Amino acid sequence: MNGRRSWWPILVAGAVVAALAVAVGMVAHVLDPDDKVNRADLVSLVLAALALAAPVVVWARGKAARTPPAAGEIIILAKTALTDQVAEQWRTEATIRSLGDPEPIPVSWQLTDNPGLMDHPRLIGDQPLTFIATSDRIPQLAENFRALRRRRLVITGGPGSGKTTLAVQLLLHLADDRRPEEPVPVLFAIAGWDTTVHPRLHDWLATRLAQDYPALTHPAYGPGAAKTLVDRGHILPILDGLDELPDDARAGVIAALNGSLADRDQFILTSRTGELAAALDQAGDVLTAAAVIAPRPLTPQAAATYVRTCLPPRPRHDWTPILEALERADPPGLAEVASSALGLWLIRTVYITSVTDPAPLTGPFADDPGRLRAHLLDHLIPATIHARPPTRNPAEHFRPRHAWDPDQARHYLAYLARQLTAHDTRDLAWWNLANLTTTPAQQRRIARGFGLVGGLVGGLVGGLLIGALLGLRTGLVGGLVTGLVGGFMSGLVFEHVAQQWVNETPGYADLRLHGRTTSLIKRIARNLPGGLVLGLVGWLVFGLVGWLVFGLVFGLVFGLLEWAEQPASTTIAITPQSTWNADRTLTLLRTPALWLVGGMLLGPLYGLMAGLGSALTLGLVGGKHHAWLGGEITIRRLARAGHVPRTLMAFLDDAHRLGLLRTVGPIYQFRHADLHDHLAALPREHA
DSSP: OOOOOOOOOHHHHHHHHHHHHHHHHHHHHHTTOOOOOHHHHHHHHHHHHHHHHHHHHHHHHHTSOOOOOHHHHHHHHHHHHHHHHHHHHHHHHHHHHHTTTOOOOOOOEEEEEEEESSSOOHHHSSOOOEEEETTTTTHHHHHHHSSSSOOOOEEEEEETHHHHHHHHHHHHHHHHHHHHHOOOEEEEGGOOOOTTTOOOOHHHHHHHHHHHOOGSSSGOOOTHHHHHHHTOOOOEEEEEEEGSOOHHHHHHHHHHHHHHTTTTTOEEEEEHHHHHHHHHHHHSSTTTOOEEEOOOOOOEEEEHHHHHHOSSSSSOOOOOOHHHOOOOHHHHHHHHHHTTTTHHHHHHIIIIITTTTGGGGGGGGGGOOHHHHHHHHHHHHHHHHHSSSSOOOOOOOOOOOOOOOHHHHHHHHHHHHHHHTTOOHHHHHHBGGHHHOHHHHHHHHHHHHHHHHHHHHHHHHHHHOOOOOOTTTHHHHHHHHHHHHHHHHHHHHHHHHHHTTTOOOOOOOOOOTTTTHHHHHHHHEEEEEEEHHTTHHHHHHHHHHHHHHHHHHHHHHHHHHHHHSSSOOOOOOHHHHHHOOOOOOOHHHHHHHHHHHHHHHHHHTTHHHHHEEEEHHIISSSSSSHHHHHHHHHHHHHHHHSSTTTHHHHHHHHHHHHHTTTEEETEESSSSHHHHHHTTTSTTTOO
8 A cells, every 4th residue: 555665775875874974984083183284174075975975865765765556546545534534523513513313403405596596407407407305314415416417516595594504414424425436525614715825726625625634644645635636526525604705705706616617526515695696796607507505494393393302201391382382383583583493403402402491482582583592592602501511531522521601601702703703704723813812013022022031041041051061161151141142042033933823824743653663763764864964064073973873863853753743544533622732742842852953963061951942942933833832822811811711722622512613624613603693792791
């Protein structure tokens, strides 16, 4: 599967580097080190040896690369692994959302009766074109989708009508009923597509796919696996939430989507009906060859039957008045709320799951659907928290791990909802918190303060250690002065680099050794020649032993970092919490690793000690990913202001387990847009 690696080029490179080192050593032994001419000749010899060794090492690394398996085999393996990950991810989401417990809400779907929303029927499928399905009969929906000429489907409806739920149900069925020739269904929040950055849909999909499913970067799939899958038509993008884009961006997305599609390209899109109609009108076109379906309102009998099915055989409270009111569709407010999937879910969660007296459903709010819906949303957070007490049992996946005060939880969620609304987004990405909650000027001030403090602390630690070790010659004062100057310079570097952290995405690090020992050894061996080449410069100072030690340390450190940033598995799942943990691991691993290299470069007498000071700069500032650091700084600042808990990631994870949030790869969203909007609109003193 992984091909074979040729080891002889590495052995040849090692032999060449060793021979050059021995030659340099023999010459150094003969020459008089006190003679300036001899020293100049020796330096020239070392540089010449480096010039000879460098291309040999580069050649060896290229030659030693694995012979890749056939492209067709790689695609099959990648598709299989991705399908498994997608199915696992959305089965968990479906369970948290109780989509099938006790049974799906029976929403009926049919082709839209608005001719302005859909292309010519003959371009969509066989005539006469029909498309009828219900949310409790997903296999029929899947066959109707497969019968479409280009397999393009737009799911429309009002707020809370079950659009995303239907898309998730269809995704799970297609993943479970996988067919080798079919693409892998993957859900993407289309609100993240910026057509000015990625004018072509496929480029954005490839970027998001690699970010949301890092297992695709495993060496077994070769370079650019995500892009290959997208470009070759092996991904069925389920683009959720066109209506969540800003008004002026929707028409551009419609045009870019049409302009990106080849004949074989498939997609599923969800959108509120009104926003879709406005976007199509502004774009002056419909979505090419796409069937557009809309829901029918739930009948009073269907709503009453669903509520009755959710109740236990002997409910603690009397539900007879509620069931009778649902069947006769009176009061009107209750009837309208119960005619949508969101309304039934709210009734179930607030009153059935929490075992609460349902009398308010026919009380003062029952005549006004807006007031009744607001009442249900107001009580949603307390109901879910009381219905699912916390547990530390790892087998209880869908219960929170911590106890939260309902009012405090609502305050935290309302603050986050307001920040998202202010930035016209539904996506809560933890690494983007700084951009959501601070202005650029505030970010610069925070980076300046962090840079100066971090640089001075690192410089002082290094200066004190150097001064203590060299006290007989320069004294502690010299060490402190050196540390302060170095700290100030480090602070300037910190300030500049820290300002970029708010725009960085999470990195990846996995330190699980099981089944990866051979891979670790190979990566260390691959970096060893580079360390030996660089170590030739230190031959004059360290001698043979120092040269060998530096080569080993270099190979160990950079081999370890390279190994850790590769996924441990070809089927690893991605969640917001896992990206937080992985980026933190990468940062904490990078600091001591680069400390070792920095210490070796500073000299055998005091290098490792002085390296303590430089570790802060090298480890924290070095590398490409600092999202965890930026997130930690932002969370601490927001927690001091009382906007979020200090343990924000644990809180968000529990909100997800409670069903208040959902995840789309590494991103959180509120379970329903109506819940998001309701919380964002709460007065600050009540949030």
